Amino acid sequence: MTISHAPPASKEPDISPVSASDPDLQPLVPTSSRRTRVPRWLRRTTGPVLLLALWQLLSTTGALPPDVLASPGRIARVAGDMVADGSLPAAMGTSLQRVAGGVLLGLLVGTGLALVSGLFRIGEDLVDAPVQMLRTVPFVGLIPLFIIWFGIGEAPKVAIITLGVTFPLYLNVYAGIRGVDAQLIEAGESLGLSRWGLVRHVVLPGALPGAMTGLRYSLGIAWLALVFAEQVNADSGIGFLMVQARDFLRTDVIVVCLVVYAFLGLLADFIVRSLEKVLLQWRPTFTGR
Amino acid sequence: MATDVHRPVIPQAVHVEGLTRSFDGRAVIDDLRLDVRPGEFVALLGRSGCGKSTLLRILAGLDRDIEGTVLVPRRKAVAFQAPRLMPWKKVWRNVLLGLPGKPERAVAEQALDEVGLGHRTDAWPKTLSGGEAQRASLARALVREPDLLLLDEPFGALDALTRIKAQRLVGELWQRRGCAVLLVTHDVEEAVLLADRVLVMDRGVIAHEQRIDLDRPRDITDPRFAALRAGLLERLGVEATAAEAA
Numbered sequence: 001m002t003i004s005h006a007p008p009a010s011k012e013p014d015i016s017p018v019s020a021s022d023p024d025l026q027p028l029v030p031t032s033s034r035r036t037r038v039p040r041w042l043r044r045t046t047g048p049v050l051l052l053a054l055w056q057l058l059s060t061t062g063a064l065p066p067d068v069l070a071s072p073g074r075i076a077r078v079a080g081d082m083v084a085d086g087s088l089p090a091a092m093g094t095s096l097q098r099v100a101g102g103v104l105l106g107l108l109v110g111t112g113l114a115l116v117s118g119l120f121r122i123g124e125d126l127v128d129a130p131v132q133m134l135r136t137v138p139f140v141g142l143i144p145l146f147i148i149w150f151g152i153g154e155a156p157k158v159a160i161i162t163l164g165v166t167f168p169l170y171l172n173v174y175a176g177i178r179g180v181d182a183q184l185i186e187a188g189e190s191l192g193l194s195r196w197g198l199v200r201h202v203v204l205p206g207a208l209p210g211a212m213t214g215l216r217y218s219l220g221i222a223w224l225a226l227v228f229a230e231q232v233n234a235d236s237g238i239g240f241l242m243v244q245a246r247d248f249l250r251t252d253v254i255v256v257c258l259v260v261y262a263f264l265g266l267l268a269d270f271i272v273r274s275l276e277k278v279l280l281q282w283r284p285t286f287t288g289r
Numbered sequence: 290m291a292t293d294v295h296r297p298v299i300p301q302a303v304h305v306e307g308l309t310r311s312f313d314g315r316a317v318i319d320d321l322r323l324d325v326r327p328g329e330f331v332a333l334l335g336r337s338g339c340g341k342s343t344l345l346r347i348l349a350g351l352d353r354d355i356e357g358t359v360l361v362p363r364r365k366a367v368a369f370q371a372p373r374l375m376p377w378k379k380v381w382r383n384v385l386l387g388l389p390g391k392p393e394r395a396v397a398e399q400a401l402d403e404v405g406l407g408h409r410t411d412a413w414p415k416t417l418s419g420g421e422a423q424r425a426s427l428a429r430a431l432v433r434e435p436d437l438l439l440l441d442e443p444f445g446a447l448d449a450l451t452r453i454k455a456q457r458l459v460g461e462l463w464q465r466r467g468c469a470v471l472l473v474t475h476d477v478e479e480a481v482l483l484a485d486r487v488l489v490m491d492r493g494v495i496a497h498e499q500r501i502d503l504d505r506p507r508d509i510t511d512p513r514f515a516a517l518r519a520g521l522l523e524r525l526g527v528e529a530t531a532a533e534a535a
Contacts (some may be wrong), residue, residue, distance in 0.1 A: 191429070
């Protein structure tokens with residue numbers, strides 16, 4: 001069998017079997033030259049700014065009465081006043097203290113229980129079932145019981161936050177411990193690590209990503225629990241400011257408090273992100289830069 | 290390495306006799322016998338599921354559900370098919386992990402230098418390439434100065450070029466260190482290239498034994514190499530192709 005060649009280019013190239021017709025060429029334009037030059041952050045902020053402008057417009061034209069919702073300008077002014085007279089920082093301090101106390105206790109209880117049931121089989125048998133049962137009780141529903149037990153001071157508020165924080169933390173740390181790669185544990189064994197060495201060098205670091213997820217959930221729930229706890233029999237804190245404002249139909253103060261809650265939530269998220277940046281820097285999947 | 294120093298009592302790096310390991314009543318290893326001399330390089334071949342990895346895990350002390358006699362050196366080290374580095378520890382900390390006392394970083398650096406990874410001591414394991422991670426895993430095994438080095442298909446997950454380099458490295462390290470090596474593999478060529486003795490495992494026992502007396506470094510294109518390879522392949526149930534038989 002002979003090898004078929006394309007005929008020499010000089011001689012009738014159009015009858016060669018492969019060049020039936022010239023293909024229709026299309027230029028591929030680089031994406032950068034097509035995109036508009038508006039920076040991303042500017043595009044991202046346009047939406048919220050437009051929304052604020054619309055809100056202000058509706059307020060000034062009277063379409064949105066202040067009894068329903070105060071205007072952004074007024075809210076900013078009220079916020080300034082509340083900071084100036086010290087009522088807002090004082091309330092924030094009280095609320096932060098409650099959250100800090102509840103989160104700290106919840107961290108201790110949640111991770112403590114997770115370690116017991118994650119590391120020891122007997123611990124799992126004793127701890128896991130009751131925790132899984134208690135977890136299904138909506139913790140907010142326990143407020144009346146807590147008031148009976150702890151009165152109406154700080155204790156029931158901290159207790160509610162503790163309860164809200166404990167469960168997500170427990171679940172994630174426990175799952176993190178149990179999800180550690182068995183191959184790595186085996187490798188640790190083959191390297192001659194003791195039982196405690198395995199826990200310290202393999203199990204706990206391996207459970208850390210799960211623990212961070214748990215912490216993030218926990219902090220989210222902590223603010224939620226704070227809102228509930230502070231609207232019951234509070235005489236200080238942001239929730240108290242809101243209840244007071246409700247009685248006087250002060251929508252501006254209510255919105256200021258909501259903004260503060262949102263701000264504190266962002267702050268908590270920032271803290272978790274920073275922690276992750278330090279503790280989970282070994283993960284190449286990390287993208288929170 | 291394989292000099293005949295055994296006089297009256299043969300010193301042994303591994304002595305296994307009457308070893309049986311069952312899973313749910315089915316014996317994966319059935320009355321197995323195995324001896325490895327100090328400094329000997331033994332390759333263990335076998336089809337998948339023949340129990341060769343189980344045997345290695347037993348020798349590593351990771352599987353104790355066994356019957357029979359198993360004697361292994363106190364100082365032994367394993368390198369697995371996956372490098373199994375702790376991703377949360379930098380490479381040099383991985384190398385030192387589990388060593389008694391408080392070893393200095395220089396110890397790790399020396400071991401990493403030996404496998405040609407001295408420039409990545411401070412890297413996170415997940416940033417290493419497959420070949421680099423496998424070399425780090427080797428350094429971690431060697432830093433223990435083992436009398437027995439157990440290798441469980443350590444080149445299986447590497448690409449062809451990296452594998453050739455890694456095989457050469459293991460050969461060099463073995464000659465320098467003089468420890469006994471048991472290499473579990475399914476690559477016949479690799480076994481003939483590296484080992485003093487090739488064992489073929491089948492149905493839970495060592496079914497065939499082949500000494501490899503070729504001079505080192507060995508040449509894959511040597512006809513004697515090809516003959517040994519073809520013979521072993523046949524033992525494993527793979528007929529040689531016409532080209533190889535020629």
